[in-house]
Amino acid sequence: MKIFHAGGQLALSRRVPLLENLGFNVVSERTFDIGVPAADGETKLVVLHDMELEARNGDEIDLQRYGAALEEAFVAAFAGTIDNDSFNRLILSAGLSARETNVLRAYARYLRQAGIAYSQDYIATTLDKYPRCRRCYLSSLP
Numbered sequence: 640m641k642i643f644h645a646g647g648q649l650a651l652s653r654r655v656p657l658l659e660n661l662g663f664n665v666v667s668e669r670t671f672d673i674g675v676p677a678a679d680g681e682t683k684l685v686v687l688h689d690m691e692l693e694a695r696n697g698d699e700i701d702l703q704r705y706g707a708a709l710e711e712a713f714v715a716a717f718a719g720t721i722d723n724d725s726f727n728r729l730i731l732s733a734g735l736s737a738r739e740t741n742v743l744r745a746y747a748r749y750l751r752q753a754g755i756a757y758s759q760d761y762i763a764t765t766l767d768k769y770p771r772c773r774r775c776y777l778s779s780l781p
Contacts, residue, residue: 662731666691
């Protein structure tokens, strides 16, 4: 994975948890400073973070199939428009969109408010273990 960031480096502590919650292990990283000519004649700094990732479960990652959804989810979690939690693993393991994971996240929160004893993380981990169940459940929603 390559992340280009203008103006300086992004802390590992900001990037790695997002990637881990998407179902990746970050194996290694190389960082490069790139000078980019700007319209005003100045040179602007862009930092390239080149990271080697592997799927947490060791499987090959089909970027043709999941690439756009993973990118959307990473950017949304980075911007704070979706939560950065273990529900995001469902994007890769079940082929869900960030929006679909938000639906499941909302149901899990509702269940917690209704008194269920299981934590958010426990529910997300269970859904991650049984991919066919969550696909059937989502397809039955109106």
